[in-house]
Amino acid sequence: MxxxxxxxxxxxxxxxxxxxxxxxxxxxxxxxxxxxxxxxxxxxxxxxxxxxxxxxGGHKPHWLKLQHEVRDEIEAIAALYTVDPMHDLEQRISELNEKISEHNKCCPPPMLKGSVYLSNLETAMERWK
Known part of the structure; x- marks a missing residue:
């Protein structure tokens, strides 16, 4: 052989x-x-x-980049919701929660965070700062 x-x-x-x-x-x-x-x-x-x-060397882990993106998106959604509470934000929140799920898959366990809804937008802003 x-x-x-x-x-x-x-x-x-x-x-x-x-x-x-x-x-x-x-x-x-x-x-x-x-x-x-x-x-x-x-x-x-x-x-x-x-x-x-x-x-x-100046490189950020993928989960940290996602964390910053999620934080910025939450702030953008909150600003839109403040201006027009009747604005349809469900699609953006759904996409945001997908990104949160991706973040939770690769971040350290103490950094895990829950989903965001219009009802908990204020607390989510504090949690993601």
């Missing part, structure tokens, strides 16, 4: 992307290039360290 059938060729997509980026000079002028990493990056939970390094 051939060894190729047991061990199919390995396809390293991320490695290929990084190699191509490096060849194009993308890694030449990185902040902190050539300096050692702080010791704290080598202890504890790997995922938390990855998040810290990403935050230091």
């Amino acid at each position: 051939s060894d190729d059938k047991l061990n199919p060729p390995y396809n390293d997509l991320i490695g290929d992307i990084l190699k191509k980026y490096t060849e194009q000079g993308g890694m030449d002028n990185l902040k902190g290039h050539g300096k050692p990493l702080p010791e704290e990056y080598f202890s504890g939970d790997t995922f938390q360290h990855f998040q810290r390094i990403a935050m230091d």
Whole structure:
């Protein structure tokens, strides 16, 4: 039996992307290039360290971006509701709740938040600040 059938060729997509980026000079002028990493990056939970390094690099987690979008949308809906309480906002609230559901799927458990309705719009604004 051939060894190729047991061990199919390995396809390293991320490695290929990084190699191509490096060849194009993308890694030449990185902040902190050539300096050692702080010791704290080598202890504890790997995922938390990855998040810290990403935050230091200016990247926000997806759930945090969603949190800001939800907050802004709640404020926009509240402003429309204040001007015209009879305005039909059910479609926007439905789309907002879908975004809240997506947020809740990827955020840390303490950051989970409930759905928004016209009846709880004021408390939702406070909760999402």
